[in-house]
Amino acid sequence: MGNGNITLTINGEEVTAQKGQTILEAARGNGIFIPTLCYHQKISKTGACRICVVKINDRMIKTSCTEPVTEGMKVETEDEEIVEIRKGILELLLAEGDHNCLYCDANGDCELQSLCYRYGIEPSGSDFPKNTREIDYDSSYGLKRNENRCILCGRCVKACAEIQVKNVWSFAGRGSHAHLTSDISEKIGDSSCVACGTCVQMCPTGALSFQQVLGKGQAWELTKSSSICIYCGVGCKIDFYTNREGQLVKALGCDDGPNNGHLCVKGRFGFDFVQSDKRLKKPLIRKNGNLEEASWDEALDLVVSKFSGYKEKNGPDSIMSFSSAKCTNEENYLLQKFMRAVIGTNNVDHCARL
Amino acid sequence: MILVNDIQNVVDKWGNDSENLMLIMRELETKSGKNQVDKDTLQTLAAVMNIPESTVSGFVDFYTMFKKHPRAKFLIRVSKSGPDHIMGARDVFDFIEEYLGIKPGETTADGVFHLEACECLGVSSVAPAMMINYDIHGNLNRESLKKIFDAYRKKEPSFKSDCGPETYADACIIDNGKQTKRLLAAIGTVKAESIDSYVQNGGYAGLKKTLKECKPEDVITVVKDSGLRGRGGAGFPAGMKWSFVTKGDMQKYVICNADEGEPGTFKDRILMEGNPHAVIEGMAICGYAIDASIGYIYVRGEFRKSIELLQNAIDQARAKGMLGRNILGSGFDFDLFIKEGGGAYVCGEETSLINSMEGERGYPRFKPPFPGGAGFKNLPSNVNNVETFASVPMIMERGADWYKEIGPTNCSGTKLYCLSGKMKNTGLIEMPMGTTLREIINDFGGGMKGGKKFKFAHVGGSAGGILGEDLMDLPLDIDQTTKAGVTLGSGVVLVADEDTCAVDYLLQIMSFFEHESCGQCVPCRVGTSQLHHILKKFANRTAKKEDLDVLIKKATLMQKASLCALGQSPILPIRTMLKYFKDEFIRHCDPGYSCPECDRSLKRYYSGAGH
Numbered sequence: 001m002g003n004g005n006i007t008l009t010i011n012g013e014e015v016t017a018q019k020g021q022t023i024l025e026a027a028r029g030n031g032i033f034i035p036t037l038c039y040h041q042k043i044s045k046t047g048a049c050r051i052c053v054v055k056i057n058d059r060m061i062k063t064s065c066t067e068p069v070t071e072g073m074k075v076e077t078e079d080e081e082i083v084e085i086r087k088g089i090l091e092l093l094l095a096e097g098d099h100n101c102l103y104c105d106a107n108g109d110c111e112l113q114s115l116c117y118r119y120g121i122e123p124s125g126s127d128f129p130k131n132t133r134e135i136d137y138d139s140s141y142g143l144k145r146n147e148n149r150c151i152l153c154g155r156c157v158k159a160c161a162e163i164q165v166k167n168v169w170s171f172a173g174r175g176s177h178a179h180l181t182s183d184i185s186e187k188i189g190d191s192s193c194v195a196c197g198t199c200v201q202m203c204p205t206g207a208l209s210f211q212q213v214l215g216k217g218q219a220w221e222l223t224k225s226s227s228i229c230i231y232c233g234v235g236c237k238i239d240f241y242t243n244r245e246g247q248l249v250k251a252l253g254c255d256d257g258p259n260n261g262h263l264c265v266k267g268r269f270g271f272d273f274v275q276s277d278k279r280l281k282k283p284l285i286r287k288n289g290n291l292e293e294a295s296w297d298e299a300l301d302l303v304v305s306k307f308s309g310y311k312e313k314n315g316p317d318s319i320m321s322f323s324s325a326k327c328t329n330e331e332n333y334l335l336q337k338f339m340r341a342v343i344g345t346n347n348v349d350h351c352a353r354l
Numbered sequence: 355m356i357l358v359n360d361i362q363n364v365v366d367k368w369g370n371d372s373e374n375l376m377l378i379m380r381e382l383e384t385k386s387g388k389n390q391v392d393k394d395t396l397q398t399l400a401a402v403m404n405i406p407e408s409t410v411s412g413f414v415d416f417y418t419m420f421k422k423h424p425r426a427k428f429l430i431r432v433s434k435s436g437p438d439h440i441m442g443a444r445d446v447f448d449f450i451e452e453y454l455g456i457k458p459g460e461t462t463a464d465g466v467f468h469l470e471a472c473e474c475l476g477v478s479s480v481a482p483a484m485m486i487n488y489d490i491h492g493n494l495n496r497e498s499l500k501k502i503f504d505a506y507r508k509k510e511p512s513f514k515s516d517c518g519p520e521t522y523a524d525a526c527i528i529d530n531g532k533q534t535k536r537l538l539a540a541i542g543t544v545k546a547e548s549i550d551s552y553v554q555n556g557g558y559a560g561l562k563k564t565l566k567e568c569k570p571e572d573v574i575t576v577v578k579d580s581g582l583r584g585r586g587g588a589g590f591p592a593g594m595k596w597s598f599v600t601k602g603d604m605q606k607y608v609i610c611n612a613d614e615g616e617p618g619t620f621k622d623r624i625l626m627e628g629n630p631h632a633v634i635e636g637m638a639i640c641g642y643a644i645d646a647s648i649g650y651i652y653v654r655g656e657f658r659k660s661i662e663l664l665q666n667a668i669d670q671a672r673a674k675g676m677l678g679r680n681i682l683g684s685g686f687d688f689d690l691f692i693k694e695g696g697g698a699y700v701c702g703e704e705t706s707l708i709n710s711m712e713g714e715r716g717y718p719r720f721k722p723p724f725p726g727g728a729g730f731k732n733l734p735s736n737v738n739n740v741e742t743f744a745s746v747p748m749i750m751e752r753g754a755d756w757y758k759e760i761g762p763t764n765c766s767g768t769k770l771y772c773l774s775g776k777m778k779n780t781g782l783i784e785m786p787m788g789t790t791l792r793e794i795i796n797d798f799g800g801g802m803k804g805g806k807k808f809k810f811a812h813v814g815g816s817a818g819g820i821l822g823e824d825l826m827d828l829p830l831d832i833d834q835t836t837k838a839g840v841t842l843g844s845g846v847v848l849v850a851d852e853d854t855c856a857v858d859y860l861l862q863i864m865s866f867f868e869h870e871s872c873g874q875c876v877p878c879r880v881g882t883s884q885l886h887h888i889l890k891k892f893a894n895r896t897a898k899k900e901d902l903d904v905l906i907k908k909a910t911l912m913q914k915a916s917l918c919a920l921g922q923s924p925i926l927p928i929r930t931m932l933k934y935f936k937d938e939f940i941r942h943c944d945p946g947y948s949c950p951e952c953d954r955s956l957k958r959y960y961s962g963a964g965h
Contacts, residue, residue, distance in 0.1 A: 047720035048875045050915045061914050066720040081914075088911040092880035128884050152873065170408030171715060171873070172415040174698075176883035178873030181415070183407040184393050184400075192407070 008073040023064035023075055024052055034077050035086065035115050037204055038153035039065040042261070043162050046154050051089050051115065055082055083119065090121040095128045096176075098148035099205070105213050106206030108220025112151060113205075133179050139189025142211055142269050143200060147179055150207035156180070156199035163262065168193045197268040201252055201261065212269070213250050217243030226254055229267040230326045234258060236267050248274050311343065320347030355394045356385055358402070365402050372405050372713035375413055376694050379420055380655065384513050389425035389468065389487070396422070409713075416715040416872075417696025418472065419655050426461045426468035428506050432484040434959070435474035435617035436816055437774040437848050439862045441481040444958050446494050447471070453500060466507060471959070473699060473866055474617035475656055478774035478848070479781040480520045487511055488658035491518040515658035523628030526620065528773065528781040528798050534760060536768050537744055538784045541628035546663050549670040552631040558676055560747030561635050564642060565684035568750070573643035577746065579754035581766035586611055586702070586739030587814070587843045588919075589765070589832035592746075598726040599644040600734040606646035607735040608637050609725075610743055611707055612653040612660065615699040616815030617866065618846030621770035622740035624782050626653070626660040629744070630667035634690060636743030638677065639750055641688040644736050649688065652707050654695040665692055699870035703918050704737040705729075706872065717874045718918035739844075741770055761787035765831040769842070775811075775849035776803045788829035791821055794847055806851035810934060814843025816863050817923035819930040840930060855951035856935035857942050860927065861889040865959070867924050878921025881912040885924055890960065892942045893952040899943050902932065 004019045010032055017026030022045075027034050037049035047066040054064045055076040064077070076082065093099075093112060101107045116122075133147035157169040157180070168191055172181035182191035200208040222241040229236040237257020241250040251268055253261040273279060283299035284291040294302075310318055321339045323332050336348045364381045368374040382399070383391050391414055400407040414420045430450065434443045447458070450469055454462050461468040477483045480492025491502055502518075519525060524542040545551040552558070564573055578593030599606060610633060614622040626633060637649045653661050668690050671677040679687045693711045695701050701710045705719035708730050729735025745767060749757045758766040765787045773780045777799030785793070791811055795801065802808055811821045813830065819840030821828070828838050835842045850859060868882040888905050891897035909925035916922045932939065941947050 045720070047917060050875055050877055050917065053915055063720065063917075066722075068722065085911060085915050088908075089876050089915060092876055092884070092911075095884070096876075096880045128887055151876070152879070154874075167406035167408055170406070170412035172412050173873070174416050174418075175871035175873045176868055176879055178879065181408060181411050184396055184411040 006069050006071050008069050008071070008075060010075045011077055017069045019069075021069050023054055023056075023062075023067050023069055023073075026069050027064065027075075027077060032077060034064050035118070036065060037111055037115070037151060038155065040155050040158075040202055042202070043155065043158035046158070049089070049151065049153050051086055053082060053085055055079055061085070086115075087119050087121055090116050090119055091124060093151050094121060094123050095126050096130065097150065098130065099123070104149065104206035105209040105218060106149075106203075107218040110206060110219070111204035131177060134186060136187050136189075137214070139187035140193060140195060140211070141189075142195030142197060142265065143188050143193065144209045144211055144214065145180070145188060146207055146209075148207075149205050150180065151205055152178055152180075153204060155202040155204065156208055159198045159202040164196050164198045166192070166194065166196070169199060195265050195269065196263065197265070198253075198262060201263075210250055210269075212272070216247060216249045217241075222249065226256075228257075229259075229263070231266045231270065232325060236263055238263065238267055240271070307343065316344035317347060319343050319345055320349060322349045322351070325351050355392060356382060356398075358398055360385065361395065361398050362402055365399070370403055372403065372409065373693075373711060375403075375410070375713035376417075376655070376696055376710070378403075379414060379417075379696070380694065381513075383420060384511070386424075387427060387511070389421070389427075389429040390423060391420055392422055392424070412715055413713065417655075417698055419697035424461075425470075426465055427511055428467050428486050428509075429470065430467055430484055430486050431470045431472040431475070432458075433473060433475045433482065434471045434862065435478075435866055436812060436859065436862055437474065437478035437481040437618045438483060439859065440775050440848070440850055440854055442494075443482045444954055445496075446482050446484065446499065447958055449496050449499050454503060467503070472697070473869065474615065474619075476614050476620045476623045476654070477521045477526070478618045478620055478772060478846075479526050480518075481774055481780075483521075485656060488513070488656075489516045489518075490521050490656070490659075492520045493518075515662060517659050521659075523624045526624055526781050528779050528783050530779075530798065532797055533784050534768050534786055535784050536748060536760075537625065537632070537741065537770060538628075538782070540632065541624065544629055544631075546628055546630055547666060549631060549667065549674055549676075552629070553674075556751075557631050557747075558635055560750035561638050561676065562682060564639050564750045565682050565686055568642075570643045570645060573639060573750065576754050577643070577749060580749045580757040581754075581761075581764065582742065582745055582749060582757065583765060583832055584739055585741035585745070585769070585844070587616065587817075587841075589842070592738060592742055595726065595738070596640060596644050596736055598724065599646075599736050600727050601645070602734075605648065605731075605733050606644055607730045607733060608641045608644065608646045608649035609704075609707070609711070609730060609735050609737040610637055610649065610651040610740060611702060611704060611737050612651050612657070612740045613695050613702040613707055614657070614740070614844075615654055615695075615702045615870075616817065616844045616846060618774050618812070618815055618848045619772050619844040621772050621782055621845060623657055623660055624770075625740050625744050626657070627663050630660075630664045631671065632744040632747055633664070633740055634667055634671055634677070636746035637690060638681070638688045639746050640736060640738070640743065642686050644734075646734075646736070647687045647689070649690040650693050650711060650730070651690065652693045652695060652701070652711055654701075655697055656695075661692055661694065668692070698872070699866075700872045700918070700920050703920065706918070707737065708735065715872070717872050718920075720917060762829070762831050762833070764833055769831070769845055771798075771830070771845045771847050773799055773847050773849075775847075776806060776851040776853075777801065777849050778803050788831035788834065790827050790829055791847065792826040794830075795826075795849060799849065802849070802851055804851075806853065809850045809852050809854055810856075810931075812848040812850070812859075812927070813846060814841040815846045816866050817841075817919070817926065818843040818846060819926045820934060821930070822934045841926065853951075855949055856931055856938045857889070857892045857949070858951040858955050860931050861886075861893050861952070861955060863927050864889045864924065867920070871920060875915075875917035875921060877912045877915040878917070881908050881916070881921060882924065884908055885912075885928070890956075892939055893949075894956055895942055895945045895947055895949070895952075897939075897943050899940055901943075902936070902939060906932075 015030040038046040052064045136145045160169045185191045236259035237254035239252045239254045253263040255261040285294040323335045400410045456469045458471045477492045483492040582592045583589045698716045701716040706716040710716040725735045769787045779800045864886040868886040871882040873879040912921045913925040
């Protein structure tokens with residue numbers, strides 16, 4: 001104990017954990033799987049979904065995400081009784097909501113789906129009534145919400161409160177009528193939500209999803225490629241997802257970057273320009289009042305002649321450059337070099353904010 | 355809509371901290387004149403207090419006493435919980451519909467009355483009962499209801515309670531000279547409004563003796579030795595609980611759980627309204643023992659009268675130097691404040707109560723950490739029930755051995771039993787821990803009402819077990835009840851006669867659990883709803899025999915996996931009810947079976963919109 005290490009037994013094997021760790025953390029640290037739904041390492045513990053229950057010292061049933069490890073503790077993560085409880089909880093969740101993977105964005109990346117698959121739970125066809133909850137697909141430009149797929153784990157509420165510190169989400173109602181509320185409004189679009197999307201990224205099911213994805217690809221169909229955000233100087237790492245048609249449909253914050261998985265509204269949603277049909281792909285020259293396509297040689301010759309003309313007539317300081325944070329550092333360097341060495345002016349500026 | 359300035363004034367009065375949200379909300383609701391806190395008010399309040407709108411919205415939505423929609427000048431809340439159900443709550447609803455023309459959720463055309471169904475109001479000895487704004491009235495029948503409504507038409511709403519005299523503390527005690535009175539000795543003798551009266555009757559002697567003669571650790575030893583166990587329901591040894599409070603220089607708190615919501619319980623209310631200084635004195639002694647200088651009494655919002663009498667007692671105790679700095683020259687500082695509930699049974703769970711005190715939704719917290727380590731504001735806090743605290747002064751004054759003279763070895767002392775239902779006499783009695791159901795019904799209840807046959811007793815509250823004839827001689831103490839597979843709980847003894855239908859009664863119990871589940875953990879949130887649904891099927895004769903297995907299976911899962919005692923409890927009434935009345939449930943599986951009781955409940959509570 002002196003060095004802060006604790007020895008306990010998980011599923012018959014002796015493992016070492018740090019003092020102060022929970023059973024879940026100790027198990028994961030030792031490569032032992034315990035299912036979770038409301039738990040997320042980025043937010044404070046909730047202990048509400050109860051799926052992570054384990055058996056301690058052959059008698060107590062406790063949630064592993066909240067129970068601290070103690071010296072000599074004996075933990076069973078998946079005996080018959082525990083599996084029975086987990087199945088029971090999954091059955092309750094399936095009966096409570098309207099979980100249809102057929103038309104859910106999260107298909108393939110849904111923690112509920114994955115656990116139902118693991119424990120062999122199928123919708124029971126039971127006659128238990130469902131409380132129809134809010135569907136809000138239109139009010140926000142960024143977020144979509146279908147609370148019939150919500151398991152009330154509270155990850156979004158805590159993501160908004162503890163990570164984004166915006167406190168838009170809260171639970172409203174009580175008991176079987178509990179549901180989410182954004183501010184006092186019912187619609188996300190009417191609330192103070194800034195659409196950072198942190199809650200969507202933390203949602204274990206398809207209850208919260210992104211506008212752009214709607215109908216363009218389910219999670220399992222998408223291909224991931226990592227990149228760096230083009231907007232500001234933080235350099236957030238983003239995982240971009242493209243669908244089978246090669247369309248960019250979704251951006252998720254990557255945990256490896258300095259952003260630790262977090263993104264702002266621009267990084268999250270500001271990639272529509274990539275596939276915009278208004279994007280410049282060839283040089284255009286205005287002829288008789290109309291922009292017409294031209295070759296690179298023609299365009300560059302025109303720029304050279306115009307710049308040279310101005311420089312001769314009014315001096316180099318009559319020209320300035322203004323470059324963009326969306327360009328790379330190398331491109332920005334080249335531009336200032338060009339201005340100083342070729343044009344001969346120090347009139348260099350940069351947006352440096354976006 | 356309430357003006358910004360008015361909202362600002364209310365916030366200034368109570369303080370800008372979100373822990374004052376309940377008191378602020380209550381005052382705004384009263385100010386509205388329509389028993390309402392509307393959306394605009396909430397938005398302004400959030401801005402004025404500089405807290406998120408979602409916090410305010412989530413808060414107001416959790417507590418059933420508040421509503422965002424307008425109600426009326428007078429809000430009638432009729433209890434439909436177990437005791438009221440058995441004693442005629444449905445008749446009350448029938449009469450209100452006939453006389454005022456409104457069903458639950460409706461307002462009279464003249465905008466004077468709005469009707470709601472609610473859970474137990476803590477006056478079960480005079481069930482059926484209702485509350486109009488903050489005034490509780492019991493023993494309701496057609497004549498009394500008519501009189502009450504006619505009187506209210508001429509009244510103006512007031513924030514001060516004006517309860518019916520049948521609910522007064524001394525009126526709710528069965529006085530036949532057979533009781534073993536310790537806690538109740540002062541009720542009716544001591545004037546609740548007067549600290550002088552309390553002191554003349556030996557009050558504050560326990561605190562004086564403690565401060566003069568004991569070190570804090572001695573107090574804990576005496577309380578441990580006395581064998582006093584928590585009277586809220588769980589029966590945890592009080593002295594042990596006190597000893598678990600973290601030691602150190604940090605602020606610590608004494609919290610009194612006066613959220614008496616267990617249907618059928620009314621003992622804490624009688625103590626607060628009959629002898630409030632005993633509670634204050636007990637809390638001060640606890641504060642001394644655990645080195646806490648601040649105490650809170652969390653009183654359920656329905657108990658306006660208890661709140662008024664306690665506040666009066668606190669003010670007097672401060673003036674007399676029994677609260678405040680340097681009490682009785684001992685150097686010990688202790689002050690006491692009242693927190694209020696808003697209509698949530700789950701807030702009787704100590705961690706829910708603490709969350710509610712902090713201005714949060716009353717969600718229970720996972721344990722560990724226990725409140726003794728991290729409670730109110732995450733600081734060490736000791737939570738005990740009203741009856742527990744009220745027992746402490748006499749223990750300190752007369753000693754542990756004296757206290758142990760009464761009651762079994764491991765459950766010493768007396769117990770307050772709350773009698774309600776179909777007995778000739780109903781009310782509060784104090785008897786040695788371990789008094790039997792037979793003694794209670796015969797010696798105090800005066801036998802069954804109207805010569806009817808005993809059917810069952812529901813002991814311990816809605817979360818308690820059903821006791822049949824075979825357990826008539828079971829000593830009702832903490833350990834013996836547990837051993838017999840039932841529970842003493844808070845001391846409720848609700849007696850049902852042959853007219854009660856087992857299915858219909860259990861339906862009300864399951865409706866209660868669904869209504870009161872906080873919705874945080876999955877087993878309880880979905881489980882209570884499913885249990886309620888299965889009971890509805892039995893009531894409307896569409897259930898199959900196998901549904902009984904589903905009932906047990908679901909309730910067992912809830913018992914094993916729920917976060918707090920609320921979800922762990924429904925198995926107990928279900929299992930014990932089926933022990934006696936399985937046949938009756940099976941009879942209800944026949945679509946041709948006639949059950950007027952179930953039909954009445956279905957028509958009253960489950961027809962129309964929303965069902």
